[in-house]
Amino acid sequence: MVAILKWLIIFLVIARVYGGCSLRNLEVRQYDTGKLVKGYHEYAVSISNKCSELCVQRHVKLNCTGFQTVEKVQPSIFRVSGDVCVVNNGLPITSDATTNFRYAWSNSFHFNPISSDIHCYKS
Template sequence: MAGLMKALVAILVLCLATRGLCDCSLNNINIGTVRSGREISGQPEWNVTVTNNCRCAQSQIKLSCMGFQTVESVDPLIFVKNGDTCLLINGNSLEASASVHFSYAWDPPFLLLPVGSVIHGC
């Protein structure tokens, strides 16, 4: 009986530890915005890096981008505005530890926050 109890406890601990390694959320999507030092049509340019810090790929990454504007065109394969949300890389997967970059020009910079994604492989 004691052996069975030890085995059940070991399985429970292993399940909890494994879940902790792949437990991903929107908090694993980090967005950094820095000024490039350039001006486009009189507006400061901002370089944005979106990084997936999850151990699993994430797709359909959507950012809140209410009021987003730019005088510099952004590659639509990387960033597309649709209402108050923006879709990254056409909804394709951003692999674990991978980043995607784009730039825009406007003042002031926009607060871009992750609002949705689909997690794969966890």
């Protein structure tokens, strides 16, 4: 019984520290702006951290295998490095903050979060 109580306390402490925040709390949304750039459809992308207010996600990386664009994207906001894209220059994305960029290609690209470093502050 004591062992079960110890594990329960450890679980509760971990849950409190991390606040249930995970990579799944990164929300990537995009839409076709209706504009054409060099003959290609332009898409607006927003990447949001939907964790609790006490958690930030930094060093956010997305899978970018096959990503292409004819529209210049500011590298400090979204940088392609091989098959991985770095968001916000690796700087923290706070809860309910959004990083935005636009790209242009013949079709939209599915950006899939693959990693981030999560840091939650105690209240």
